[in-house]
Amino acid sequence: MRLELTKRSAPSRLMTYLSPLIGLALALVAGAIMFSILGKPPLQALYAYFIEPVSEMWSVHELLIKAAPLILMGAGLCICYQSNNWNIGAEGQMIIGGMAGSTLPVMLPQFTGPFVLPLMIIMGAMGGMAYAAIPALLKTKFKTNEILTSLMLVYIAQLFLDWMVRGPWRNPEGLNFPETRRFDAFARIPEMIPADGRANFGFVIAIVVALIIWVVMAKTMKGFQVKVIGASPRAARFAGFDANKMVFFAFLVAGATAGLAGIVEVAGATGQLRPTISPGYGFTAIIVAFLGRLNPVGAIIAGLVLALTFLGGEAAQISLGVSDKVARVFQGLILFFVLACDTLILYRIRLIGAKLAPTKGAA
Secondary structure, eight states, rough: EEEEEOSSSOOHHHHHHHHHHHHHHHHHHHHHHHHTTTSSOOOHHHHHHHTTTSSSSHHHHHHHHHOOOHHHHHHHHHHHTTTTTTOOHHHHHHHHHHHHHHHHHHTTTOSSTTTHHHHHHHHHHHHHHHHHHHHHHHHOOOOOOOHHHHHHHHHHHHHHHHHHHHTTOOOOSSTTOOOOOOGGGGSSSBBTTTTTOBBTTTHHHHHHHHHHHHHHHHHHHHHHHHHHHHHHHHHHHHHOOOOOHHHHHHHHHHEEEEEEEEHHIIIIIIIOOOOOOOOSSSHHHHHHHTTTTTOHHHHHHHHHHHHHHHHHHHHHHHTTTOOHHHHHHHHHHHHHHHHHHTTTHHHHEEEEOOOOOOOOOOO
């Protein structure tokens, strides 16, 4: 007996919708096995991951806070990956965007007013774009591998942030802690429902930006160019589409959304710069993009799911005493099974029985 993949004559519409659910179900089974091997009760672990984070209103607010940067960066990366540009450096672009947007409240705290936050948002997006333009330039001019350059730039951004908050931008009244001064109220993103939790309008910004990117991808010529260049570069050349311009377009959009994610995180959740402003959102956003089928609307749902695993990982650390690395492994299991089950869209699984060997004397 053996399993065999048989190519379908046409992609299955049913499996297009069922395969993510099958993948999530398999990930839950694999996660239960993993927790059993670790000596933890599987049902309690899955409850901590998926139920406990949304059992109270304050935890729902925390879910929205964590989902906002994931949705923003995941939606931007959808354009990169659909156009066959492998931007792995959203984490660094988020950090630089957060730093660029924080320049006003850190260096010029005396300037206050309603214009401060819009300027911070613009500066954050521009900072992410500028940092994303580096691997785009290197790819178009010197044919360097954008995976390596964008990834290496992440560590430069992390070290630069660490140096700034411990040195030039350190709060003179902060008792020597490595952090900047607290942002003024005009430099903070307002909370949506202050009485119930601390979720801010950064989540609304993320949803609006994701929908705008979806409209661009689905309804405009630029979105058509992205799909053609990603699917068939040769056909794109015949159509007259400029691949180099598309590299810059994809990286700049992804950098802008990452920069927005940075300023949403800094001006919303933390209210100041610290040596670390992201627990790995930029890398998790890669999972968000693929889990959402490289669709910005799908990235909204995937961002909420991955944010739930972040909160669940924190809850599991408290209630089960597991490492934060377990949460990363569980996220990887989700991505692995969901992408593996996408095979069912194009292929059908058949069970092939073993053939019996002919016996001696048989006619």
